[in-house]
Amino acid sequence: MxxxxxxxxxxxxxxxxxxxxxxxxxxxxxxxxxxxxxxxxxxxxxxxxxxxxxxxxxxxxxxxxxxxxxxxxxxxxxxxxxxxxxxxxxxxxxxxxxxCIPEVSDHVIAMMLTWNRKILKHHNQTKTQGWSSVSLNDRIMRLNDKYLGIIGYGRIGKTVASKASAFGLNILVYDPLIPEETQDSLVTFVSLEELLTKCHFITLHAPLLESTKDLMNEDQFSLMRPDAFLINAARGGLINEKALYNAITSKKIAGAGLDVLVDIDPPIDHRIINLENVIITPHTAFFSxxxxxxxxxxxxxxxxxxxxxxxxxxxxxxxxxxxxxxxxxxx
Structure with a gap:
């Protein structure tokens, strides 16, 4: 049969x-x-x-x-x-x-660059208000010597590190499965606390397990820089969304780039989707x-x-x- x-x-x-x-x-x-x-x-x-x-x-x-x-x-x-x-x-x-390692790692770098260079904001302002409408008051960083934090150093995390190194970023990694004393020419292994306090950009590449659910919560956001940008192209449940919303609206962090949310089919009026300081894509980081x-x-x-x-x-x-x-x- x-x-x-x-x-x-x-x-x-x-x-x-x-x-x-x-x-x-x-x-x-x-x-x-x-x-x-x-x-x-x-x-x-x-x-x-x-x-x-x-x-x-x-x-x-x-x-x-x-x-x-x-x-x-x-x-x-x-x-x-x-x-x-x-x-x-x-x-x-x-x-x-x-x-989808090439696609997801590209997506993470694209999120970082889109946020830092204010591509979406300047695009929308120029399209709707004209060429001279854009002010230069927003913080745009020179990436060289800034810090990128990678939480989870598996296949995708390593590929992100390789691509990000071309921009002259200092790359810090936290992965509880890899000892901090591990040597890697591209990255420095640190504690989670050190990564959160130092990094201008943080990207999540951990699996969603009981131990990693709400990995990013109120305690973690309280450690982050006010100009930090959080990227998640892994699993929505890694972030406590209430804590993220509060962190962005209270300016504890600058913003977030999200390809995933806890709800796999969120409503269009989802309060995180509607935050000005959030770049959102509908779980398409994997796609080509x-x-x-x-x-x-x-x-x-x-x-x-x-x-x-x-x-x-x-x-x-x-x-x-x-x-x-x-x-x-x-x-």
Whole structure:
């Protein structure tokens, strides 16, 4: 019998790439009309595999998927998947950890430059008020010898550091998994407190875990410079939004560049979106045509491997391999 693959959601024009890859196993593809839990519970009963983007793959969805061998995430984080339940049910969970490193790191640098050079403000003023309308009273920094702080020094954090070094920035890094005495020619490892107090720009590149939820809260904002600009192209939950709103409106920090919020589909009147000192993009830091094709192909290829009994490339719960429903052959 041909395997059935449930695609819970996607945000690109088509799934032609997935269809081409999944043709290798003659898969029947089901596309969920909505990502709500009740719909996914019903559709998961037929699934041998699930590919998911932003939809919540809850414990109830997983428990209904009695034949499911793999849940493949379109993306880096897996906070929308109940990994613990999947593991208990001997279901492999995979992800694509490195598909959009160029795009996200570019986006972070673009946020920093757009803010510092006042590109959006001067563009809007010139378009609406004329060439002579722009005053030069805003703070615009010479970046050379200023400080950029990177919280989380994984693949994307390291790429941001490499690109930012071209501007002559001093780069400070905090990552609790990397000792402060670690040597790196591009960056200096410091405590979180030192990074927050020194840096003119701070960018977040940590996963969203219970330990990192509200990583940036009132205490952290109180340590930051009044001219600091915070960038988040990682996960919305890393920032306590009430604390961020208060920090910006009370001028404890200068502003923020956000590609993510806690709400994955925030209303247009969201109070942070409407702050003048916030640059906002709708979770598009990952996007280029090239990155999306890569993402689609690699997520689908993980399904093909597991259905064929082969080891996936990037597995979140490797301890499940020996007992997995897929009967993986290890070499």
């Amino acid at each position: 041909n395997p059935t693959v449930l695609i819970t959601d996607y945000v690109w024009p088509s799934i032609d790439a997935e269809k081409r890859i999944l043709k290798e196993i003659n898969a029947n593809i089901l596309i969920a009309p909505t990502g709500d839990e009740s719909t996914l519970i019903k559709m998961a009963t037929k699934a041998d595999a699930i590919i998911t983007c932003f939809a919540q793959v809850t414990d109830k969805v997983i428990l209904s998927a009695k034949n499911c061998k793999i849940i493949s995430r379109y993306g880096v984080g897996v906070d929308n998947i109940n990994v613990d339940t999947a593991t208990k049910e001997n279901i492999i969970v995979t992800y694509v950890p490195d598909y 045509q090239e990155s999306v094709i890569e993402l689609e192909e690699r997520a689908a290829k993980e399904v093909v491997r597991v259905i064929k009994g082969e080891m996936p490339d990037n597995i979140i719960n490797p301890n499940v391999i020996s007992t997995s429903r897929a009967n993986i052959t290890t070499k």
